[in-house]
Amino acid sequence: MPRTMLDKIWDAHEVAPGLVYIDLHLIHELSSPQAFGALREAGRKVRRPDRTLGTADHSVPTDGTTAANLIAQPLARRQVLALERNCEEFGVPLYSLGSGRQGIVHVIGPELGITQPGMTIVCGDSHTATHGAFGALGFGIGTSQAEHVFATQCLPLRRPKSMRVVYSGQMGRGVTPKDLILATIGQVGTAGFAGHAVEYAGPVIEALSMSGRMTICNMTIEGGGRSGMIAPDETTFDWLRGRPGAPADFEAAVEIWRDLRTDEGATFDREVHVDVSRISPMVTWGTSPGMVIGIADEVPDPDALDSESDRAASRRALDYMGLRPGISLTDLPLDHVFIGSCTNARIEDLREAAAVVAGHRIADGVRATVVPGSQQVKAEAENEGLDRIFLDAGFEWHHSGCSMCGALMEEVQLAPGQRCASTSNRNFEGRQGHKSRTHLVSPAMAAAAAIAGHLVDIRDWSAEHATADHR
Amino acid sequence: MRPLTIVEGSVTFVDRDDVDTDQIVPARFLQRVERKGYGECLFYDWRREGDLDLQPNPVLVTGANFGCGSSREHAAWAIDDFGFRVVIAPSFGDIFAENAAKVGLLPIRLERAACEIVAAGGSVRIDLPEQTVRAAGREWSFEVDPATKYRLINGLDDVAITLREHSGAITEFEAGHDLRPRPVTTAL
Numbered sequence: 001m002p003r004t005m006l007d008k009i010w011d012a013h014e015v016a017p018g019l020v021y022i023d024l025h026l027i028h029e030l031s032s033p034q035a036f037g038a039l040r041e042a043g044r045k046v047r048r049p050d051r052t053l054g055t056a057d058h059s060v061p062t063d064g065t066t067a068a069n070l071i072a073q074p075l076a077r078r079q080v081l082a083l084e085r086n087c088e089e090f091g092v093p094l095y096s097l098g099s100g101r102q103g104i105v106h107v108i109g110p111e112l113g114i115t116q117p118g119m120t121i122v123c124g125d126s127h128t129a130t131h132g133a134f135g136a137l138g139f140g141i142g143t144s145q146a147e148h149v150f151a152t153q154c155l156p157l158r159r160p161k162s163m164r165v166v167y168s169g170q171m172g173r174g175v176t177p178k179d180l181i182l183a184t185i186g187q188v189g190t191a192g193f194a195g196h197a198v199e200y201a202g203p204v205i206e207a208l209s210m211s212g213r214m215t216i217c218n219m220t221i222e223g224g225g226r227s228g229m230i231a232p233d234e235t236t237f238d239w240l241r242g243r244p245g246a247p248a249d250f251e252a253a254v255e256i257w258r259d260l261r262t263d264e265g266a267t268f269d270r271e272v273h274v275d276v277s278r279i280s281p282m283v284t285w286g287t288s289p290g291m292v293i294g295i296a297d298e299v300p301d302p303d304a305l306d307s308e309s310d311r312a313a314s315r316r317a318l319d320y321m322g323l324r325p326g327i328s329l330t331d332l333p334l335d336h337v338f339i340g341s342c343t344n345a346r347i348e349d350l351r352e353a354a355a356v357v358a359g360h361r362i363a364d365g366v367r368a369t370v371v372p373g374s375q376q377v378k379a380e381a382e383n384e385g386l387d388r389i390f391l392d393a394g395f396e397w398h399h400s401g402c403s404m405c406g407a408l409m410e411e412v413q414l415a416p417g418q419r420c421a422s423t424s425n426r427n428f429e430g431r432q433g434h435k436s437r438t439h440l441v442s443p444a445m446a447a448a449a450a451i452a453g454h455l456v457d458i459r460d461w462s463a464e465h466a467t468a469d470h471r
Numbered sequence: 472m473r474p475l476t477i478v479e480g481s482v483t484f485v486d487r488d489d490v491d492t493d494q495i496v497p498a499r500f501l502q503r504v505e506r507k508g509y510g511e512c513l514f515y516d517w518r519r520e521g522d523l524d525l526q527p528n529p530v531l532v533t534g535a536n537f538g539c540g541s542s543r544e545h546a547a548w549a550i551d552d553f554g555f556r557v558v559i560a561p562s563f564g565d566i567f568a569e570n571a572a573k574v575g576l577l578p579i580r581l582e583r584a585a586c587e588i589v590a591a592g593g594s595v596r597i598d599l600p601e602q603t604v605r606a607a608g609r610e611w612s613f614e615v616d617p618a619t620k621y622r623l624i625n626g627l628d629d630v631a632i633t634l635r636e637h638s639g640a641i642t643e644f645e646a647g648h649d650l651r652p653r654p655v656t657t658a659l
Contacts (some may be wrong), residue, residue, distance in 0.1 A: 033504035114654035142570035247652035349551035
């Protein structure tokens with residue numbers, strides 16, 4: 001019987017009915033301390049330290065602090081030091097603050113080549129779906145489940161339902177993978193993927209780079225799904241070849257990986273089609289990722305919605321965001337621009353932003369920050385001179401971490417009422433600080449917004465600025 | 472984990488859809504390394520702003536897609552630590568529902584109309600062995616996965632169950648599985 005990629009990976013990892021073997025457990029300081037604590041209390045060990053890897057990302061300052069004991073904020077220091085102690089005690093390899101391989105957990109897994117097709121990958125972080133871009137089954141888990149993986153290398157799970165999102169059509173100018181996934185979430189809703197493992201497919205996906213594929217899989221959770229995946233192909237194999245974690249006999253592994261793709265004729269529990277030619281550069285207007293419009297569209301009117309609960313949510317969001325129905329988002333002055341996060345802080349994202357920034361200055365009154373996805377991305381960007389482009393334009397250039405995406409550290413939180421264009425993944429109330437207002441956009445849109453001081457339609461931008469430069 | 476069989480008492484109603492885990496426990500409280508004491512962080516910003524007067528009751532009723540967003544188990548810990556034993560909603564975020572059950576908090580899916588009746592009724596009786604919710608003279612049955620039900624009723628720890636029942640199978644599986652090309656994190 002024809003099988004989906006989900007079925008193939010699941011079947012290859014079922015130890016007993018409903019018990020799934022985990023190939024890679026990624027950990028970080030935020031969701032692991034209580035799991036290690038429980039392990040210690042019960043006198044248990046980490047069963048497979050060689051299938052476990054830690055990094056510090058959520059609670060690290062990105063100002064160049066080089067060691068955990070130098071972190072100024074006491075709670076963050078305690079948390080990163082606890083991670084170091086726990087990894088030492090349980091024999092888990094760790095790239096902590098100060099390591100050249102430190103970075104956001106979902107950036108460093110692929111970068112090290114330990115995210116590979118056909119694997120099951122978990123992490124105490126909902127954006128673990130990112131790893132699905134390689135044809136792996138990656139999903140976020142809670143702390144109790146992390147403890148379970150530590151102790152048994154398995155998880156009791158029910159097989160999710162399967163769903164395929166097929167993209168077709170021609171991507172318009174200025175439209176990026178971030179816009180595709182934002183538009184998809186707008187189409188299916190923030191619970192549209194709930195209960196499903198999503199496979200993204202179609203010619204548009206096949207033409208994307210690994211970076212773009214990661215951006216799309218990353219935001220599966222914003223549509224309510226725990227895992228998103230894309231069939232591995234030559235793009236995937238080329239990307240992995242030569243990385244530190246790549247298999248010794250690479251070509252033999254590729255032969256196995258080629259069989260992972262969904263069989264012809266396999267059926268999905270649900271299938272959705274997205275015509276990308278209808279998608280424009282997207283921006284969120286509200287307080288959930290599904291509250292999203294094309295940059296040229298007007299802020300929607302709550303009264304036009306069908307249900308009372310939707311109308312209430314929409315009014316509340318407008319009020320929180322300081323917006324009125326019918327206005328254009330390009331008219332709003334911005335306080336901050338953030339380019340970073342596991343969604344959009346890989347080298348390709350920084351190149352996309354730098355191409356827009358080059359030769360310009362950020363607008364007066366705007367603070368703009370770039371936080372590379374990993375220390376390796378940072379080094380690569382510096383090698384290409386991207387840091388100079390950003391610094392010359394007035395951006396701040398940081399070390400790697402989650403920074404203003406999770407906004408755990410006080411120094412990266414916006415003040416109440418401040419408005420930020422952000423390449424991250426969540427625009428929830430208070431996400432970037434108490435009463436903060438977040439507009440999710442692509443790296444190019446964020447970069448242009450920093451220079452203009454307000455959101456702009458990137459499609460107009462290129463033309464306008466080419467003219468300006470010419471003058 | 473405390474066993475959970477019958478829960479009876481008053482209801483607290485948070486009448487909103489899509490309550491995300493950033494609202495349940497704002498991110499700035501996630502830096503603690505302990506598991507206890509998160510009750511004081513529950514819906515912190517809403518309570519601070521006076522948007523929500525959260526009464527400590529055994530049952531919380533909420534809108535649809537409750538607990539969407541991040542995987543932070545702190546959200547379930549906070550609800551549990553505040554004193555709730557059961558959360559009733561039309562639907563839940565997948566990860567939240569799983570986390571809740573792991574910490575001994577029972578998530579129950581009921582249709583919106585039923586949720587509203589339960590919330591308005593003021594008091595409720597939940598019978599996990601019978602899988603029923605009774606309020607305002609009405610009764611609804613709810614779905615729960617048999618393994619989760621068994622664990623909750625007996626207050627059992629998942630890890631202990633897996634180790635007791637599957638240790639041999641895991642070792643046997645690994646012997647074959649380790650032959651496949653798999654990255655070794657200790658050899659990078």
